[in-house]
Amino acid sequence: MTYDVAVVGAGPAGATAAKFLTEKGVKTLLIDKRPYPRDKPCGGVLSVRTLKRFPYISDDLIDSYSYGGSISSSSLMYQLQLQKETPIVAFILRKNFDQGLVNCAVKSGATFRDGTAVVNIQRRKDTVKISLNNGESLESKLVIGADGIWSTVSKKFGLGQHYPHIGRCLFQDYSLTSNLLDQYFNEKRFFQFYLKFMGISGIGWVFPKKDSINIGVGEIQPLASRITKRPHLKDVYTNYLMVLKEKKMIPPTIKIGKIKGGVLPLHPLKKTFADQVVLCGDAAGQMNPLTGDGIHYAMSSGMIAAEVCTEALEADDTSAVFLSKYQRLWKDDFGGEITLFLRILKRLLKVDGDEKYIRLVSKDKQIIDMLLTIFYNQVRVQNYKWKLAKRFVYIYMKDLLRM
Ligand SMILES: Cc1cc2nc3c(=O)[nH]c(=O)nc-3n(C[C@H](O)[C@H](O)[C@H](O)COP(=O)(O)OP(=O)(O)OC[C@H]3O[C@@H](n4cnc5c(N)ncnc54)[C@H](O)[C@@H]3O)c2cc1C
Known part of the structure; x- marks a missing residue:
């Protein structure tokens, strides 16, 4: 089989790229190694600006809305209140949300194959040969690597890896009655962030949704590994829940069950394109390292990649020189914001940085x-x-x- 573009990975980045490509009449394959619908480690926060930018995200893909929340310093003494009259974030459930985005791509005409992994990619003269884990192979003129933090596409095209520049997270979703959620988090579902809880190089979060709550902690791997006697992240998580209960920030009925883990990139790769390929979303490292917000960048980069790939096909030029336009465009769109939040994070994680800056900014x-x-x-x-x-x-x- 031959395609114009093969999009590897059907998360928010890949599904968005596939939708915009097929709308332009580009013959697109969207492929994912996991059978859909699939879940993905996530807090499930989507900023309202994402809904504005992608108005086709329908109401049935949204769980609930939050009108703001707080960011607390590690001593819990200082708090920054972020609240608005209108919702500032939407909460989603990834299994439902990601399937919804794939449905949009398929409706636009993309061919979708799930449960099939890409295991190898080789450059040919004008195309690339993509080998699958079931022994099949196919060809395409361009590849979009939207295959997440451990991107096979990035490795095969020599664009680099994220490890050890990653954040490690532990989290869990708990079902709660909406009455209890109203009582603790208001009907406006105020979220909570905790900086450097128990001295970790990272944050804790509480995201109250319609009838569940997502509670997690995350630390920045390279900084954490420098601290020799740091507590195990699992112990931090257990203690975090205990302290939040003591402070009456979460209901006392919440009991730790099976804790889940997840990783995220900390900053973009230097180069997110090469001959015949561009990388999007987590594969490219497009992430707000302070809040863990990656879906907005994943979808935005998918849209930009689709635009540049369509132009490359029209110009019959799939060279790195042509595709470098993709990196210019995404940097112009949200690169400055990533750099700003990375700087803020570094300041906050300095000794006493959180106390000083949260106090000042609040x-x-x-x-x-x-x-x-x-x-x-x-x-x-x-x-x-x-x-x-x-x-x-x-x-x-x-x-x-x-x-
Ligand atoms: C604990 C945690 C909490 C987070 N919370 C939030 C949050 O609240 N809000 C937010 O905006 N972001 C959050 N993020 C980040 C967000 O999940 C990611 O930024 C986002 O999913 C990136 O989308 P993506 O499409 O680039 O990659 P992914 O969603 O990771 O999708 C990549 C897809 O590629 C597939 N794949 C991988 N390898 C192959 C292969 N070889 N062949 C075929 N398919 C392959 C995978 O199966 C997967 O479906 C969180 C991340 C973590 C770890």
Whole structure:
């Protein structure tokens, strides 16, 4: 079989790329190693700007909405409140959401094969040969690697790997009655973030949904490995739940069951394209390392990849030089935002960084509004860079003088 584009991986990045490609009349194969519908380790937060950018995400793919929440410093003494009159994030259940996106791609005309892994890819003169785990092989003019953090496509095209620059997470979903959820998290379903809980180099989260709650902790692997006597992440998780119950932040009835694990990339790969290939989503490392928000970038990069691949096919030029446009476009779209949040994360994870910065920022409505605007709306971070820096220096100096 011969295709114009083979999209490897049918998560948010791959399904979005396949939908936009087929809408342009490109003959597209979408392939995933897991049988669908499949679940994926995730907190299930989707920013409302994603819904604005992809209006075809229908209501039945959304579980519930949250109108904001809080970020607490490690001592739990300082809290940053992020709240709005309108929802700022939607909650989703990945099994349902990802299947919904695949359905959209199939409806547009993509061929979908699940339960089949890509095991090898070889460049030919004008095409690539893709070998599958069932012994079959097929050809395509272009490949989109949307196959997640351990991307086979990235390895085969020599674009690099994420390990050890990864975040490791433990989490669990608990079913709760909506009454209990209303009582603890308000009908507006306020989320909670905890920075550096028990001194870990990372965060804890609580995401209250319609009739379940997702609670997790995550640490940054390269920083964590430098601390010799750090607690095991499983012990951190157990203790985290205990403390949250003691502080009455979550219902006391929650009992630890089977804890799940997951990993995410920390920053983008240097190069996300090569001759005949582009990488999208986790495979490319497009992730907000502070919040773990990756779905927005995965879908946005899938859309951009589809646009550039369509142009490459029209121009009959699938060279790296032509496809470098993809990296320029995604960097222009959300690259600045990733860099900004990576910088904020590094500051917060410094010794006492969380105490200092959360205390300072929590007092300044302007800076909170700017961060909310950058993160939850589709605005270019460049428009806010100087305003943010100036505001931060101002509150920092004010604080120094007070002391
Ligand atoms: C614990 C945890 C919590 C998170 N919480 C959030 C959150 O609340 N909000 C948010 O926005 N993001 C969150 N993320 C990040 C988010 O899950 C990812 O950024 C997002 O799934 C990336 O989408 P993707 O399409 O790039 O990759 P994926 O969703 O990982 O999809 C990749 C697909 O490729 C398939 N595949 C892999 N190898 C092959 C192969 N060789 N052949 C064929 N198919 C293959 C896989 O089966 C998979 O279906 C979280 C991540 C973790 C680990």
